[in-house]
Amino acid sequence: MIKTIFNVHPYAMELPGGGEMQIMKYVQYMPGECEVILHDIWRPRLREARIFHHFHMVSGAEGFLAYVKSLHSKVVLSPNLWINATNSENLDLAQIRQYYEIADMIVCNSRVEIDNLSEFTDIPREKARVVPNGVDLSFVTPVSDSDFRSWADIRGPYLLSVGNIERRKNQLASIRAARSLGLPLICIGRIREKEYFDACVRDGPGDTFRFVGHLDQDDPRLAAAYQNCEAFLFPGQLETPGIAALEAAAAGAPVIITKEGSAREYFSDLVEYVDPNDQDAINAALARTLSRPRTNDLRHHIVSNYSWPHVVMHLLGHYLELGFNK
Known part of the structure; x- marks a missing residue:
């Protein structure tokens, strides 16, 4: 069985939006051959899974992700980011590239999102994969x-x-x-x-x-x-x-x-x-x-x-690509 840990920034669930809904739908619809553990800072289970899936690139998680990777885990990153004139001036490109460097795989919601991040942040395309958003x-x-x-x-x-x-x-x-x-x-x-x-x-x-x-x-x-x-x-x-x-x-x-x-x-x-x-x-x-x-x-x-069961099979396939089945 594959085990993966899901993590997100500390205040994400205070006012959840589509990105947070995506996380919970992954949990709900993940097939039985993959167990999802929600990261709990008070009861960490970091050594129980070899895949650590981090959502969003809110400032401050880089050091933590580097530590997780030192435990011989593969880090999967979901940026959930689209860049244009409304937000480009507020981005810390050095920080974003640090996230990219730590990640073993970067999961985007579309091919055009990869193109967008490549244009503005030099996302390493060889690490990028697509898992579309879904619907119930x-x-x-x-x-x-x-x-x-x-x-x-x-x-x-x-x-x-x-x-x-x-x-x-x-x-x-x-x-x-x-x-x-x-x-x-x-x-x-x-x-x-x-x-x-x-x-x-x-x-x-x-x-x-x-x-x-x-x-x-x-x-x-x-x-x-x-x-x-x-x-x-x-x-x-x-x-x-x-x-x-x-x-x-x-x-x-x-x-x-x-x-x-x-x-x-x-x-x-x-x-x-x-x-x-x-x-x-x-x-x-x-x-x-x-x-x-x-x-x-x-x-x-x-x-x-774009049904969630169909979409989550894409994600499971990418986890299998990382080479861990326990």
Whole structure:
């Protein structure tokens, strides 16, 4: 049996997002031939596994990873990073390259993510592998929308956004697009940036911006929200591509998503791509989406290629490539 230890920075689960959800889905769907141990600093089990999988490159873990490697473990790194004008100036390239040097394998969410990191950070391509993001097939199963509508206090048609409220997710652009068509935008998630949330409230008076809070992934109200929205809006500053967008697609919702990131590698020509900084283009993409009849093409594409059980087999294959089976 393969054993691997999962580790992430100390405050990751305080306000979990897609990256943290990815970790827990790996745990949930990992096949029986691989045991996953969640690293606990108070009860470390570092010598029980020969693979140590570290997620994110938040400052401060380099020394720890070097120590883990000294125990004859193979270090797998998931950067969960996309670089563009919004974040490139804040990167510590020396630190990133130190992470790369320690890692025996670097797991990215797409081929284009490897290209992006190669351009900005000289990622060693020989170490890079792809494991795409995934989606729970539970979102495909039809559910009644009555409980969701009662909880969200929504009766007519609505647009949907799912994700933490923060500048990177660009909810303000979604609010303005919804307002341009006179539809309410239901936002599900947590508040990660309070000042940005306050700006959303100011910009979405009345029913335009409806923040209803967080729903767990297995809550049928979340599936109902996806299945019954007029469209799912995700014009973030960058996405890789975002688990929520995959869930919306699996549920049958039309998707408008940012062109910044790896979304095109997942969704092909089956969604609308937008410049997150072009409000007129976002408004127009939404109008086009709502004018077209729905099809099942996007749903079938996502379900066939990106279910979590299918995705995790890619990860298991990469672990086997490292040569350890105990």
